[in-house]
Amino acid sequence: MKALVTTPASPTSLFVVRRLKELGYKVTVVDSHSRSFVSYSNAVDKRLLAPSLLYDPQGFAQTVVDELKRGDYSFYFPVLECGFLMSYYRDIIRQYTKMISMSFEEITYAHNKGAMREYAKAAGVRTPLTAAPDSVQSACKLLEELDAPVVIKPRIACNAHGQKIVRDPKQAVWEYRKIVQKYKLEEQPPLIQQYIKGPLICTVNLAVDGEIKGNVVFQALRTVPTSGGTSSYRITVDAPEAELFDARLIKHFNWTGFISFDYMQDEATGQLYLIDCNPRIAPGVILGHFAGVDLMGAFVDLINGKEIQRLPKQKNGVRCKLQFLDLGWLLYSLTDSTLSGKEKWQRFREWAKREPTHLDMEDIRDMKPWFALWAFLLRNLGKLLSPEGGEIFLEHFLFDEEKFRKEVVQVEAALAAERSLVQP
Secondary structure (H helix, E strand, C coil): CEEEEECCCCHHHHHHHHHHHHCCCEEEEEECCCCCHHHHCCCEEEEEECCCCCCCHHHHHHHHHHHHHHCCCCEEEECCCHHHHHHCCHHHHCCCCECCCCCHHHHHHHHCHHHHHHHHHHHCCCCCCEECCCCHHHHHHHHHHCCCCEEEECCCCCCCCCCEEECCHHHHHHHHHHHHHHHCCCCCCCEEEECCCCCEEEEEEEEECCEEEEEEEEEEEEEECCCCCEEEEEEECCCHHHHHHHHHHHHHHCCCEEEEEEEEECCCCCCEEEEEEECCCCCHHHHHHHCCCCHHHHHHHHHCCCCCCCCCCCCCCCEEECHHHHHHHHHHHHCCCCCCHHHHHHHHHHHHCCCCCEECCCCCCCCHHHHHHHHHHHHCHHHHCCCCCCHHHHCCCCCCHHHHHHHHHHHHHHHHHHHHHHCC
16 A cells, blocks of 8 residues: 655644654655755655655646656645645546545635635634735725734735734734735735634544534644744643534535634633634544544545444643753743843743643654754754744745636636647
8 A cells, every 4th residue: 555645844743654653654745945954854755856846746746646646645634724725636646546625716715814704604604804905005004094013914924924913003004914925925915813812722633524523622822933834832621612614614514524723712701713724634543643533534434435423532641842942932032122121031930840641743753853853943043033033934835826716817828728739
């Protein structure tokens, strides 16, 4: 049995290939950069280097399709945002192997933060007050009238990429214009969202025909960026409203496959507000495995045509840590000029506290990925500690939907022109 997995350099990718190896698969990985520590795992049998997902998505997709044509693969599984791209080629891929994926339009609709208000309302799910300005000028006018903290976020993003919490309303216009300029968002002005103060509650689900077959619910104890992003330290928790909202959304989408949601919990009321939908697998799958929910095992059964039953409920209070990212949380905190010396000391004491915790990556039976990752971190320490440090990891992992759509239109137009020339 062979599985082809597209694996950006992430702990989720490493977990996936290790779990597939345990389940008896020979694993081929495709990634976009030599820094992908996942390919060093002894769970990997073959590695291919593809063009960048961000800069050359069609080249990336062609590498995957060409390998599927050559190899006799049991199935193909994309991890993280490469799944958005490869959903466009779903019908082609299914000519050569099995793949579980919603359509490109369904995935990009679920991921679009501008569309979230629409589908959340239809599903009966609470969201923060959100404005989707039609121009940068109208956004700035609105911000000038507000006197409360806001969150500025691009309509399509990953891992809080380009997101900014603005607690001082007087700085909102300046921060908004800075984000627009940095990420070239003039044609797609960022959203302006109500700031909800409280903990971040996250979920990961495996669904079949709109019904949840297994899920994990956890609270992010620490995130990078510290204002909200990928959780570096997390704990499974009981959150009935999160499970209720997930079930409503998944039924509304009639979803099959992995899908993940993020909620802010208002510390004053305890109510949850949907802030993000990631129509893909997410890091919480690792925590879920430690908490007794084998989502990857169930996924393999599903893709092999087996009828899967509802997985057992998670064990609550289980903790999991991504050590290198959690060290980053500490370093960002200690170098944050907005924090007082007392606050920095409190952050250090919080980080230094030792509790029973599982680790996302470290495995004594498979140490090469750990060494490869830390070699990369040490070589790039200066860049990583800069304000844009996290983007050194994200560069080749993000999918630029708008750029891809424009390229597809151009290619289709060129093909149509060629066909018209050869026709009599």
